[in-house]
Structure formats: structure tokens, C-alpha cells
Amino acid sequence: MSFFTHEHHEIRRTAERFVEQHINPHVEQWEREGLFPAHEVFKGLGDLGMLGITKPEEYGGLGLDYSYQVAFAEAIGTCTCGGIPMAIGVQTDMATPALARFGSDELKKEYLAPAIAGDLVACIAVSEPGAGSDVAGIKTTAKRVGDDYVINGQKMWITNGTQGDWACLLANTGDEADRHGNKSLIVVPLDAAGIQRETKLDKLGQRSSDTAIIFLDNVKVPARNLIGQEGKGFSYQMQQFQEERLFLSASILKAMDRVFDDTVEYTRQRNIFGKSVLDNQYVHFTLAELKTELEAARALIYRATEDMLEGRDVTLAASMAKLKTARLSRQLTDVCMQFWGGQGYMWESSPAQFYRDLRLHSIGGGADEVMMQIISKHLGILPGKKK
Amino acid sequence: MKVLVSVKRVVDYNVRIQVKGDGSGVNLDGVKMSMNPFDEIAMEEAVRLKEAGTAEEVIAVTIGGDKAEEQLRSALAFGADRAIHVKVNEEVSPLTAARILKAVFEKEQPGLFLMGKQAIDDDNNQTGQMTSALLGIPQATFAGELKIDGNKATVVREVDAGLETIEVDLPAVVTADLRLNEPRYLKLPDIMKAKRKPVETVSMADLGVEAAPGLTVTKTSPPPARAAGIKVKTVDELVAALKDKGLV
Numbered sequence: 001m002s003f004f005t006h007e008h009h010e011i012r013r014t015a016e017r018f019v020e021q022h023i024n025p026h027v028e029q030w031e032r033e034g035l036f037p038a039h040e041v042f043k044g045l046g047d048l049g050m051l052g053i054t055k056p057e058e059y060g061g062l063g064l065d066y067s068y069q070v071a072f073a074e075a076i077g078t079c080t081c082g083g084i085p086m087a088i089g090v091q092t093d094m095a096t097p098a099l100a101r102f103g104s105d106e107l108k109k110e111y112l113a114p115a116i117a118g119d120l121v122a123c124i125a126v127s128e129p130g131a132g133s134d135v136a137g138i139k140t141t142a143k144r145v146g147d148d149y150v151i152n153g154q155k156m157w158i159t160n161g162t163q164g165d166w167a168c169l170l171a172n173t174g175d176e177a178d179r180h181g182n183k184s185l186i187v188v189p190l191d192a193a194g195i196q197r198e199t200k201l202d203k204l205g206q207r208s209s210d211t212a213i214i215f216l217d218n219v220k221v222p223a224r225n226l227i228g229q230e231g232k233g234f235s236y237q238m239q240q241f242q243e244e245r246l247f248l249s250a251s252i253l254k255a256m257d258r259v260f261d262d263t264v265e266y267t268r269q270r271n272i273f274g275k276s277v278l279d280n281q282y283v284h285f286t287l288a289e290l291k292t293e294l295e296a297a298r299a300l301i302y303r304a305t306e307d308m309l310e311g312r313d314v315t316l317a318a319s320m321a322k323l324k325t326a327r328l329s330r331q332l333t334d335v336c337m338q339f340w341g342g343q344g345y346m347w348e349s350s351p352a353q354f355y356r357d358l359r360l361h362s363i364g365g366g367a368d369e370v371m372m373q374i375i376s377k378h379l380g381i382l383p384g385k386k387k
Numbered sequence: 388m389k390v391l392v393s394v395k396r397v398v399d400y401n402v403r404i405q406v407k408g409d410g411s412g413v414n415l416d417g418v419k420m421s422m423n424p425f426d427e428i429a430m431e432e433a434v435r436l437k438e439a440g441t442a443e444e445v446i447a448v449t450i451g452g453d454k455a456e457e458q459l460r461s462a463l464a465f466g467a468d469r470a471i472h473v474k475v476n477e478e479v480s481p482l483t484a485a486r487i488l489k490a491v492f493e494k495e496q497p498g499l500f501l502m503g504k505q506a507i508d509d510d511n512n513q514t515g516q517m518t519s520a521l522l523g524i525p526q527a528t529f530a531g532e533l534k535i536d537g538n539k540a541t542v543v544r545e546v547d548a549g550l551e552t553i554e555v556d557l558p559a560v561v562t563a564d565l566r567l568n569e570p571r572y573l574k575l576p577d578i579m580k581a582k583r584k585p586v587e588t589v590s591m592a593d594l595g596v597e598a599a600p601g602l603t604v605t606k607t608s609p610p611p612a613r614a615a616g617i618k619v620k621t622v623d624e625l626v627a628a629l630k631d632k633g634l635v
Contacts, residue, residue, distance in 0.1 A: 006457040010464065010578045013421075017572060049575030062575055 003306065008071040014048055015075035027080045028348070030208035034200065036084055038121045038163045038210075042091060046118020051092055055100050059108050060116040066243070069093070070250045070305045077254035080350070082357025083209030085251045090159045091115060093247035094365075095122035095168045098185050098236040102228030111166055111187050123164040124244075125155040125188070125214060126237060132157065133370040135170070135237060136179040140216065142171035142186055144223060149173070149186055151194075151219040157364070161212025162200050164190050170237055173230050183233035187225040194219040205356030241366065242314050245322040248365050249301050252325055255354050256294055256332050262350045263287065263336040266343070283339055290332050297324045316378040323371035326361035333358060388498035388535075388557075390433040390442045393488055394426040394462050396455040397508040406609045413508075413607060422458045425503025427465075428563040431570040432533060433501050434466035441535050442499070444468050448491050450484055452476045456586060463581035464573045470586045471495075473594065482599035485517035490594035492522055497558060499540070504529050504562040515562035525555035529564040 022044055023036075030036040045051050053069045055061025062068070069092070076085045099112050114120040131137035140153025151171055158167065167188045174182030190197065196215040203211060228236060264287065267277035278284055304317035337344040337351035344351045362368045376382040398404060398413065399421040405414045422430075436442040447462035447470040449455045459470040473487050492500055500519075505512035519526035527533075531550065532543035535557070544551045545564045555561075591598070619625045629635045 006460055007578050007582065010461065010573055011575055014572050014575065014578070047574070048572055049577075053575065062579060064579070 003067045003302075003309065004071060008068060011050075011053070011068055012071050012075040015050060015072050016078050018044065018048065018050070019076060019078045023084055024078075024080050027084070027208065031081055031083070032207075034207055035162070035210050036087070036208040038087060038160055039118075041084070042088070042118040042121055044118070045088065046116065051088075051118055052116030053092070055096070055112065055116055056108075059100070059113040061100075066246070066308045067305050069243075070246065070301065073247045073250035074253055077251045078258070079255075080258070081206075081208055081353060082252065082255060082360070083206035085255075086206060086248070086360075087160055087209045089244070089247045089251055090124055091122050093243040094124040094240065097243045098227050098240045099168060099187065101239070102185075102232075102236055103187075104224065107187060107225060107227065114165075120165040121160050121163050123158050123160045123167040123190070125158050125161075125167040125169040127157050128154055129156045129213075133367045136183075136234060138170060138172065138183070140169070140171045142169075142173050142184065144173070145220075147223050148220045149223055149225070151186070151188065151216045151221065153216050155214040155216070157201065158197075158212045158214050159209055161197055161214055162210040166190055167214070168227070170233050173233070180234045181231050183237070184230045185227040185233040185236050186221060187227065188216075188219065188221050190214075192219050192221060204359060205353075206360055207356075238315075242308075242318045244365050245318040246301065246304055246308070246314070248361060249297075249304075249318075249321040249325040252329055252358055252361060253294070253298055253301070255358060256325075256329055259333055259336050259350050259354050260287070260291060260294065263339055267339050270341075270343075277339060286335060286339075290328075290335065293328050294332070297321070297328055300324055315374060319366075319371045319374040319378075322361075322365065323368055323375070326358075326368055326371075329354065329358035329361055388436075388442050389444045389446065389495060390436055390499045390501060391446050391448060391492060391495055391497035392426070392429050392433045392462065392467065393448050393450075393500075393502040393514075394430065394458050395423045395449060395503070395506045395508075396420050396451050396458045397423045397506050400424055400507060404609075406607050410606045410608055412604070420454070420457070422461050423503050423506040423508075425505060425507070425563055425565070427503075427570040428565070428567050429501040429503050430462050430465045430467065431568045432563060433499075434571075435568065436499075436535065437466065446471065446495060446497065448473065448488070450475050450479050450487055459586055460581045461573070463584040463586075464577045465571070466577070467584070469584060472586055472588045474588055474590055477598075478604075480599055480602040481511045481513035482517055482602070483596075484514045485521055486596045486599060487591060487594060488514070488518045489521045490596050492518070492558075494594070498538075499535070499557060500560045502560070502562055504564050515560050519560035522560070525559040526562075527553055527555050527559060528562040530561050531564050531566045533561060533567065 052061030053064050053072055054066055057063045076088055079085050096115055115122045128138050142149040142151045167190055169186050169188045170183055172182050173184040194217040197212045199213045201211040267283055270277045301321045304314050304321050307317050308314045333351050333355040337355055340351055343349055399419040402419055407414050433445045437445050445467045447459055447467040449459050450473045456472055459472055463470055502515050515528055516526055527542035529545045530542045531545045534541040538557045539554055540557055540559055541554050619628055
């Protein structure tokens with residue numbers, strides 16, 4: 001790819017080496033235990049300068065453009081599970097972009113700098129039991145009382161939620177009728193009184209990544225924890241979603257590469273009816289087409305990245321990239337598992353691992369259907385909306 | 388003390404090498420290239436000497452085409468202070484490399500010349516020895532441990548019989564073996580800072596060096612594919628098979 005320079009390759013190399021030596025040897029255990037030590041892993045990444053690639057230098061970041069983050073996201077995808085790359089993405093591309101862009105200097109010193117250093121673990125608290133992809137429908141409220149906000153509500157499916165130190169939380173701060181103009185992003189320290197987050201959710205996949213339901217009962221946070229302006233939360237969050245979607249898309253490419261490569265290797269040595277499974281035209285033709293799809297998806301991510309570098313609105317391209325990679329990951333892991341047969345159905349085979357883990361990508365970070373809605377809107381084909 | 392470290396651009400160790408169809412060499416088209424892993428170990432050792440206060444300056448040198456600058460940037464990210472790029476587009480034989488490195492050594496006058504024991508592309512394992520011979524200075528090859536004390540170096544060498552400890556006067560050429568150290572992770576800020584460090588470009592002519600004649604690669608071929616084994620049922624059959632092959 002044209003924008004990948006020597007430095008991009010070096011960043012990839014450091015990230016891949018870190019994954020290979022400090023993450024992958026423990027994945028089996030962490031998956032079994034349902035938790036990875038986020039503070040330890042993030043500190044290691046932070047020490048190497050990997051948690052603030054696109055963040056401002058005055059808070060410990062590198063101030064680089066998003067192409068470097070895409071290189072990092074791809075490299076971190078060499079992890080043998082999906083949960084840890086996603087947890088890292090929450091720290092770098094979901095919980096922190098709005099803070100970096102709109103937060104006050106004081107707030108950035110207190111929460112962004114330690115997140116970049118890997119000293120604090122961050123979460124993004126948007127989804128609720130009644131509203132996930134329908135962001136405008138959230139019910140959590142933050143009422144201004146003196147110098148504080150008093151927050152009440154529940155946040156659901158919060159990645160890093162049981163271990164996190166702070167959350168970038170979306171709450172209604174204004175008139176309920178104005179669904180898009182009544183929201184604010186607030187940094188909430190998760191040790192604040194009134195927060196309960198004991199429940200670790202039991203998920204189909206992404207087992208090593210902890211996911212919490214967080215209850216907020218009259219939680220007081222200082223008003224200065226508001227990110228940017230009151231009422232702008234929805235629009236900040238929509239901007240922040242673009243990084244989230246690009247990161248998520250880029251971070252599963254190598255997982256798909258891994259399942260693909262493992263499948264070629266397995267079907268090549270696995271004999272059935274007197275020849276290798278791979279030698280059946282149905283098998284190698286299907287694999288050839290899947291690889292073509294995978295490279296096309298990769299090209300779409302690079303294209304979206306280029307758009308971002310050139311300062312264009314990437315909502316359309318990032319939504320397309322997310323939709324494509326999520327759907328492809330379901331197709332690819334399902335087909336590959338089929339080609340493996342019984343061995344692929346075993347819990348620890350790579351098709352089974354990513355069949356479970358990547359299934360989330362069609363649901364989280366805006367479901368496939370939300371992506372299709374956004375794409376339709378941009379194309380001017382959404383009923384009742386003319387472009 | 389100044390430490391000079393030579394690094395070479397080679398095919399990455401993870402790449403499965405493919406020989407060109409006409410036997411004229413190895414296919415390098417679109418292949419991932421990296422710093423020779425033994426040179427990384429040499430770089431790491433040099434940077435550790437600097438961090439320990441034993442060395443004041445670390446200088447990286449490479450011989451190669453335009454792209455070899457990437458490996459110098461990696462060396463600078465490791466912590467080299469500056470780099471020298473001897474630009475040569477042709478393949479360089481060990482003796483030519485040694486002549487070039489001798490000239491660079493004479494220009495820089497380092498107290499120690501570190502390099503990898505061999506490059507993983509041709510596995511020649513000659514350049515270090517030849518350089519020390521041309522310079523008329525001591526050599527300590529296959530270093531598994533290195534200690535500097537004033538103008539002497541104590542080197543534990545990994546030799547066939549085990550470990551051999553020798554003491555050499557400095558300046559000397561020391562070549563790094565696998566267990567000398569474990570190279571660090573390049574930190575992202577260092578990778579970016581390396582872009583701004585100085586790289587001096589020189590030609591062989593600038594150094595007054597001529598290529599050494601006498602070595603031509605006539606053919607490159609892949610190792611033979613492993614033949615399938617056979618199963619024997621009894622010890623007698625095994626002995627007979629071994630005798631048949633002239634192995635016992």
C-alpha cells in the first residue's frame with residue numbers, strides 16, 4: 001500500500017512481536033478464565049508508545065496520522081483471539097478520540113495522558129439495555145447540581161468494564177424531546193460512589209475480554225469532567241464512531257488471514273476419499289474466492305484511511321468497511337470450519353475461535369443493519385430522505 | 388569510545404525463500420526485507436554499551452542500494468547516533484565488504500567494531516574475520532558475552548567444544564552470536580525519531596575502495612526435497628537396509 005512507509009512496517013513489527021511474545025502465549029489461559037490482565041498488557045503497550053499513535057504529543061502521544069493506527073490495528077490482529085485486540089481498540093479508538101479532540105487540557109492531563117501511558121484502562125459507555133445501535137434512544141441522565149453532574153442509569157455490554165478505571169459515558173443532559181441535541185459525553189471515574197459493576201457478562205465469544213453491565217445510582221462527578229460542550233455529545237460520539245469502525249475493521253483482517261492460512265494447511269494434509277481435501281475443486285475454488293474478498297475488504301479499509309488522511313468525511317467508507325469485514329468474517333469462519341470438519345468444530349481450532357469471536361462484529365460498534373442504514377442514507381435511497 | 392556497527396539488509400527470516408526459475412539467484416520481488424538478525428544483536432550490544440556509559444557514540448554502517456537506508460533507520464531507532472550508507476547497487480562479496488568496512492573504520496577510528504557473526508542470506512561468515520585481518524587488529528568471533536575494561540575486551544566465544552573465554556586488545560572486531568543478548572523492541576517514538584537522525588551517504592570511490600575480484604555465483608538452486616522414508620518390520624530388515632545404503 002502506498003501510504004505504508006518503512007516506519008509503518010516498523011510499527012507493525014514491534015506490535016506483532018509484542019503480541020507474539022506477551023499476549024499469544026497466554027491467550028488459552030485468559031480465554032478460559034474469562035479475563036485478561038488489561039493493566040499489565042496495556043502498560044506493556046503504553047511503554048512502547050502504542051496506545052497514543054494518533055494522539056497529541058503533549059499528552060504522550062505520537063501525533064501521527066491515522067494510517068499508522070491502521071498499521072497498528074492490523075498488526076494487533078495477529079492475536080490468536082479476538083477479545084484482546086478489541087479491548088485495545090476500546091482504549092485507543094473508542095473511549096479516547098472525543099476526549100483528545102474536545103476535552104479540556106485539565107481533563108486530558110487527568111485521563112488521556114494516563115490512558116496513553118497504559119496506566120489507566122478506559123471504557124466507552126454508550127449502549128444500554130434499551131439502546132445500543134440506536135444511540136439517540138439512551139435513557140441515562142446526568143443532571144447538573146451545583147459543580148457536579150449527578151448520573152443515573154445503566155450501561156450495558158461495556159468492554160473493559162470490570163477492570164476499567166474510567167468511562168467515556170454518554171448521558172442525557174438536556175430536554176428529552178431533542179434526542180440529538182440533549183446528550184453529553186462525560187468522563188466518569190469507575191470507582192465513584194454509586195457505581196456497581198460486579199456483573200461480568202457471559203458471552204458467546206471474546207471470552208478473554210471482560211464485559212460489564214454498569215449501574216449508576218446518583219453518581220456524582222465534577223462538572224469539569226464534561227468533554228467539550230454540553231449537548232454536543234451525540235455529534236462527538238458520531239465522529240468518534242468513525243475511528244471505532246475503521247479500527248474494528250482493520251483489526252480483524254489478520255484473524256481472517258490466520259483462519260484462511262490454517263485452513264489451507266489443514267485441508268492440504270487432511271486426506272479424504274483418496275486425496276487431500278484441498279484438491280477438491282469445490283474447496284480450492286471457494287478458498288480462492290474468499291481470499292479475493294478478503295483482499296478487497298483490505299483495500300476498502302485502506303481507501304477509507306486515505307480519505308481520512310485527505311480530510312474527507314469517511315462515514316460512508318468506514319461504514320462500508322465495517323459492514324464488509326463483519327459479514328466476511330462470518331462467511332469465512334463458517335466456510336473454513338466446514339472444510340475442516342470435526343476438527344474445526346473443536347473449541348480451540350482457529351475457525352472455531354474466530355467463528356465465536358468475530359460474530360460480534362456484525363452486532364457491536366453499530367450492527368450491520370445500522371451500517372446499511374447509514375450507507376442507504378448517504379446514497380439517498382433511504383425512504384423519506386432525499387439527498 | 389566510539390562503537391561502529393555494520394548492518395546488512397537481508398530477506399526477513401520469516402520469509403520462505405524462493406529460488407528464481409533460471410537459477411540466477413533468489414527471488415526478491417516484493418519480498419519482505421529486514422536487518423540481519425545477528426546484526427540486530429550487535430546493534431543491541433552497542434546500544435547497551437552506550438547506555439552503560441562505556442561508549443559515547445554508536446555509528447551504524449551499511450553497504451547496499453537505496454533501500455538499505457531502511458535498515459539504517461532501524462539501527463537509528465535502536466539507538467545509533469548516526470549512520471553511514473555506503474551506496475553500492477551490485478552484490479558485494481565478503482572481501483569487498485571487508486575492504487569497504489576497513490575504509491570506514493579508518494575514517495571513523497572506533498574503539499570497537501561490532502557486527503553479526505554472519506548474514507542469514509549467504510551465511511558466509513567471513514566479513515568479520517576478513518575485516519580484522521585487513522585492519523591488522525584482533526578479532527573475537529561468535530561472541531556470547533562481551534565485557535569492556537579500559538582498552539581490553541573479554542569475550543566468551545561459542546565454539547564447537549563449548550565456551551572459550553579470550554581477552555583482546557581494543558580496537559577489535561567482535562562478531563555477535565545468537566545468545567549475546569535479546570534485542571529490544573523498537574519503541575514507536577524511537578522509530579519516528581530515527582527519521583530525523585543524520586545519514587551520510589558515500590560511494591566506494593569516495594572511500595577509495597575497489598571491488599575484489601575472484602568470486603562469482605554461478606548457480607543458485609533450492610535444497611533437494613526430502614524423499615519419503617520407508618518402514619521396516621524387523622531389526623534384521625533394518626540392519627539389511629542400513630548395510631544396503633552403506634551406512635553400517
